Amino acid sequence: MASLRSNPVALVSLIVMVAILVAAVAAPYLAPYDPAAQSLRLRLRPPAWLPGGEPGYLLGTDALGRDMLTRILYGARVSILVGVLAVAIQTLIGVGVGLIAGFYGGAIDNVFMRIADVQQAIPFLVLVVAVAAVLGPSFVNTVLILGVTGWVTYGRVVRAQVLSLVQQEYVTASRALGGRDWRIMLLHLLPNLVAPITVVATLTISAMILIEASLSFLGLGVPPPTPTWGGMVADGRNYLVTAWWVSVFPGCAIFVTVLVINLVGDWLREALDPTLRRG
Amino acid sequence: MKAYIARRLLYAAFVLLGVSIIVFFLVRLTGDPAGLMMPLDATAEDVARMRRALGFDRPLPIQYADFLIRAVQGDFGTSIRHQQPAMGMVLGRLPATLQLMGMALFVALIIAVPLGILSALYPNSFIDRFGVVMALVGQAVPNFFLGIVLILFFSVQMNLLPSSGRGGIEHLLLPAVTLGTASAAFINRLLRSSLREVLGTDYIRTARAKGRSRREIVFHHALRNAAIPVVTVIGLQIVQLVGGAIVTETVFAYPGAGLLLVQSLGNRDIPVIQAFVLLIAVVVIVVNLVIDLLYGWLDPRISLT
């Protein structure tokens, strides 16, 4: 962890990230209003510091007169949780499949990769529509669908790395020496995968937050009244000309979160990967 | 090599069969296309009659067998909404979408590759930081939002480019930038990290110690190795572009396949959805095959057996 002290950018990012997480967890205590409390009369009020702004509504109000600040705080919980949980599911499945497929190769590899082909060939949207129609749109279903459909990226990246790694002397050597498969996978292969996985994972957490936004755009996201950042940007897009704050503030929240996740991710990768520190 | 490709094509047939089964039953779970195109005051009998006329009243396995037999002969059914051959409709939309995706990928690569190489060579430099910021903007702005902002600025404010629709290259610019930005960001970051990793390995250091020029090292040794994960991701990006294209095409009213898919899903136009998915499946299979062949070329240590 020594590198953190020499890396002020990462330090600041980490602090901001923790702050966002705290804000998300403590939203009920920090938020000035109930996220569902609406007042049509106070609809689309600009931020408090602008002309026409309503004191008490720091970041203004949305189309139903709900407090933007409150909704952004509550939205943090859902959006971050969607991203993290979805990526967790993807990583678990993807790394498992990629490791096994790449390590054993042959028939096992074949079966897994064909499953990946099938999975990949069915457009994400078709699955989302199917889930929304059959199970109904909900937070859990959104996470599940994002998680279960997203593993292929990890699977392929991991498999590609493993394919290259298993040819290296130290792996062939430990195989020849009778090392157990799972030991080789966990001790020799997995550590080498941490760097690419971290990169993909950090980038996908933010991608998941954005995909949730796209789903909201198509009317298939986490359903209201639950506020999500993506949903807020999607709803606010129609007001971009007349009330920019409705979409821009949640957009900023996404931006800052993605920024710190990436910066922390970069630092984490360098801290974890010995080759990079020397280079 | 030939045997390898032949075997892969055999697998492809199984994949297509799997996809067709899943999609066939999945789409039928989501709702009844007959009811969706009828007026609110239609009675249950009216809907039942419509289902009969469309052939949806038969048992599912029989419907599937019928679909499969026809599909093998190249008949993917007729769109319920539009009464046109389903596969023909999808194929008719491909040129527009391929144009958009090609342009988007071009935009992405032209930004991402030089930026990624420079970022890896000069970590923490200005160009690296710029790359980070650019990647973040690309990653952090929802597609549809970026699209609308671009329209507001370039067509409403500046009156430079058309707001929507299809036509000449000027119609492609805004949607391609909208669609390509996220991919540019992704490829840029991945190339940077992967290239830095390779530059840190022993053999590159050996090469450097042997006095090889920096340019030679980067372009002859490092880039080729670093390209493996990047090629993987570009392949995936092509598939993901299809997803991004759906949103982009909707925003820009661009008559591509993505828009067709959204509408067909909305209408539960089952034959069109099936044709679309099967076509995508073929594309995915081909892309993945090409990627695997590329691996072999990029890294001879990987044996294609």
Add this chain to the structure above:
Amino acid sequence: MEVLLNARRLFTASLVLISATFLGFAAAQAPEGRIVIAQGTDAASLDPQLQNDAFSTSILANVFDTLIYRNADLGLEPGLATSWELLDDTTWRVTLREGVTFHDGEPFSAEDVKFSLERPLAADFGSPLAGRFAIIAGVDIVDEFTVDVRTTSPYPLLPARLSEWFMLSKVYVEATDQATLSINPVGTGAYEFVEWVKDERLVLRANEGYWRGTPSILDVTFRPIPELSTRVAALQSGDVDLITNVPAFRQAEVDGNANLDVRTVPSTFFQYVALDGTKNPVLDDVRVRQAIQYATNVEEIVEFLFDGAAERIAVPLAFGTFGLDESIEPYPYDPERARELLAEAGYPDGIRFAMDAPVGRYAQDKETAEALVGQWSEVGIDVDLNINEWSVQLTKYRAGTELTDSHFMGWGTSTFDADDVFFGGFVNQPTKNNYENPELSELVLQARTSLDPAEREALYGEAQRILYEDVPWITLFQQVDIYGVRDDLDWQPRPDQKIEVFTISRTR
């Protein structure tokens, strides 16, 4: 009856005279110029009998004509038929206009009318409108320009139906395969079909030999632009000349543009929430249903969410609908009364039920549903809101059993007659919200077969009072359609969302 029909004929005849003189100036000169119209969705099919959506109809109304024409003031006047009258309770004699030709040069005659009205009745044809055509028992050709339309029962709505059914060419349809018919229409309308690139553009050209007179504008392009912001941007940047469904909150901005104008018209669409007492027994109590109506502040939604571009309704009928009793006042917003009624019904601590609502279907549909939930929560009515993508909502609606305790929907009439909602919504399909009221059914069924307008009006008056007291549906408001146009367009929108380009001209 005879007197009434004669009076109507006189009235319509004078209207024809007026519209003929109105169109006269256009006929004097050759059509010129081009107009680009952007709607939210492209046409589904250009076979009028294989589609059922406002977007297709809007385009088709330019290519095809109807026997009877519904004018912008909702009156019926001659179209391809010059007159129509009842021979007996179930037979209507329709006299056709002579000298009309289809775009391919074939003359229009009684054969085409018979063909057009009987085609959807074939069991294997699969028309989504088949249920509506089912009232037709058959069409008898009397001579080349006279037909007798027989109905299966006395049907007062036949003229209204004849004003929505487009006339096809028997010769062309019979000689052409379905795939071609659906993309290449041939009608008698003011505009001829030129080309259609789905989701990109649909081009029409003025029919110079149009029987109403030559249209003023030569070329028409319909473009679908699904995204609201893009559609408005396309108008602002000059890419298109006319757009549909401008959101209320952007009305002022569009109107403020020096080159643009906003045109509005109250549409035939109204929004409601249907309550299902069989799914949630709480809603079975009329006091609870009244309480919900009292707790609904429609004025607030209209004023703030729709910036005034909507109109409060008292009963499930849009203004201008035949049978509407305009003397019925809407329930006032009275949260106190709502609480009292809930307490009387035995729910002093409030109630809870679920509601299905669509997203992306009606103007600000999701926002309206959320606003309702917010208003109701103030009197202790807690609602579990399910926001459904439209096709999911409609699928649930069709299945009936899949809907939750209540559902938010919009209803648009095509006949401008109370029968549409009352028969379709409360009598013919009681499974949708499981509201069954024998007294109401009796009234509606009687009105459905009565050929005396005064009697029908009285029957619907009674039906409305039942609905008003019993509140099976929470009535909300009637939509106002907002169009954005270039300010040199001389055009007024219609309540039925059809865009008839032959009524458009340019002032410069």
